[in-house]
Amino acid sequence: MKPTNWTGRDDARVEHAIRKGASRRDLLKMLMASGVGAAAGGSLLLRASAAVAQTPVTGGSLRAAGWSASTADTLDPALASLSTDYARICAFYNRLTVLDEAGGVQMELAESVSTDDAQTWEIKLKSGVTFHDGKTLSADDVVYTLKRHLDPATGSKVNAIASQMSEISKIDDLTVRIVLSAANADLPTILALHHFMIVADGTTDFTTANGTGAFICETFEPGVRSVGVKNPNYFKAEGPYLDSFEFFAIADNSARVNALMSGDIQIAANLNPRSMRTLDTSDAIKTSVTTAGNYTGLNIRLDMEPGASADFVQGMKHLMNRELIQKSVLRGMAEIGNDQPVSPTNRYFNTELAPAEFDPERARHHFEKAGLLGTEIPMVASDAAASSVDYATVMQQAGREIGMNLNVERVPADGYWSNYWLKAPIHFGHINPRPTPDILFSLLYGSEAKWNESHYSSEQFDSLMVEARGELDEAKRTEMYWTMQEMISREAGTIIPAYMANVDGMASNVNGLKPSPLGGLMGFAFAEHVWLS
Structure with a gap:
């Protein structure tokens, strides 16, 4: 029987004992000594254990492994392009805004972001924020950071997005004005992208990171670890709750899983869905599944042979067995893709746009028209682009049945993004989620986009992209985005067979990881938010 003097203070005593490592037997003895029966004690332990699991714990060090790295790894947010880059800059820097779990805009370094017409914006900064070197954050830092993206010498990955900022000026020490070339209601969301992390005024040396972030950079070895x-x-x-964290890449999926299972690492990012059965065998491992819309796509460059032939591209689209990839390669943890980057989780997704049918005979017809049936065609794949080797193998087997000779060139993950992605005539890419269609289109499909994977170019598309940014009528904006998705699906040289669920594996004592519209590992911002129980 529960004693009448059992109070919330005693609940706290049980929680404290759990945190100190007391076993279930020890806890039951403690409760029984206080007059609590076994049944009531069991319920109390469940309640206390749940409370402990939800309460962040400070301290400890964590080792996490992503899937890609390169000797070109960088601490410059403007140049970031790989998972290792994003994980570092999320830890060492901050943005003006961030996106919450539902995709809503929240303030980070900004106190407020306001506008009357979606063209002229005023940003008020939080006061008292300091960089790692002790410098106080001011409007000068924000102006310098944003203007770097406009300077061709910087080589910013988001230059095409930032170029709409026609004026960036300081009003006072804590206020910045941004004037856009045309209205764009998405600016607060754009400022939440990884590349817009704020650096100190005048920074040119990125051998280390001087940010305002939750962690200070102690070690940075490009292509090795941070x-x-x-x-x-x-x-x-x-x-943050952790005392420190280490992040590096293990390109091979099986090796990443084994490192997690053996306890060498506490987090393994972006695991192949085929690993789920192995992970389910261990009580010491749990998983976090994010369905924000990342994807691996086959890129056929339209400015090179054989992609210069529209029939070849169309044949490849009909040779992609999307259902087989969804069900077998991705173990059902994906949704069928329709060859454009806006996922079904986005409110602007074109629900009426059907993917190209898997039809080998139609594919053969197009290959014959292109004069390429039987010709050996290389496809470059790598573990760096998740599941791309499996995708390529599925297409290769389908090609054999109609006399199409697709040669899968499997290359190492190391150096893939700098040596093959965007360069090889036919290759795979892996795109992390982006929260708005305009960001996806500006990064990947605009004629001047830095990451235009198939070298797609359309004046009509570019014009619609600019027009949709400033369209405040949701119905009209949706119509434009649906048209643009159809144009990409029909005209571009990218084949997106599925929108993948992102699976991150972690030790059972890792807590705090939540879904993010920017992808797995909380949009790579995990280090600031996780704790070890």
Whole structure:
């Protein structure tokens, strides 16, 4: 029987004992000594254990492994392009805004972002924020950061997006004005992209990171590893909880799973869905599944042979067995793709746009028209682009049945993004989720886009892209985005067979990881938010 003097303070005593490592037997003894029966004690332990699991714990170090790295890894947010880049810059820097779990815009370094017409914007900064070197954050830092993206010498990956900022100026020490070339209601969301992390005014040396972020860069070895230690002067009331973290890449999926199972790492990012059965055998491992819309796509460059032939591209689209990829390669953890980058989780997804049918005979017809049936065609694939080797193998087997000779060239993950992606005539890419169609289109399909994977170019598309940004009528904007998705699906040289669920594996004592519209590992911002129980 529960004693009448059992109070919330005693609940707290049980929670404290759990945190100190007390076993279930020890806890039951403690409860029984206080007059609590076994049944009531069991319920109390469940309640206390749940409370402990939800309460962040401070301390400890964590090792996490992504899937891609390169000797071109960078601490410059403007140049970031790989998972290792994003994980570092999310830890060492901050953005003006961030996206919450539902995709809503929240303030980070900004106190407010406001506008009357979606063209002229005013950003008020939080006061008292300091960089790792002790410098106080000011409007000068924001102006310098944003203008870097406009300078061709920087080589910013988001130059095409930033170019709409026709004026960036300081009003006072904590206020910045941004004037766009045309109205764009998405600016607060754009500022939440990884590349718009704020760097200190005048920064040109990125051999280390001087940010305002939750961690201070202790070690940065491009292509090898990064180590961050807790920032004791972090401006947020909560976090980070870890004392330090280490992040590196293990390109091979099986090796990444084995490292997690053996305890060498506590987080393994972006695991192949085929690994789920192995992970399910261990009580010491749990998974986080994010369905934000990342994808691996086959890119056929339209400015090179054989992609210069529209019939070849159409034949490849009909040779892609999307259902087989969804059900077998991705173990059902995906949705069928229709060859454009806006996923079904996005409110602007074109629900009426059907994917190209898997039809080998139609594919043969197009290959014959292109004069390429029987010709050996190389496809470059790598573990760096998740599941791309499996995708390529599925297409290769389908090609054999109609006399099409697709040669899968499997290349190492190391150097893939700098040596093959965007360069090889036919190759695979892996795109992380982006929260708006305009960001996806500007990065990947605009004629001047840095990451235009198939070298797609259309004046009509470029014009619609600019027009849709400033369209505040949701019905009209939706119609434009549906048209643009159809144009990409029918005209571009990218084949997107499925929108993939992202599977991150972690040790059972890792807590705090939540879904993000920017992809797995909380949009790569995991280090600031996770804790070890």
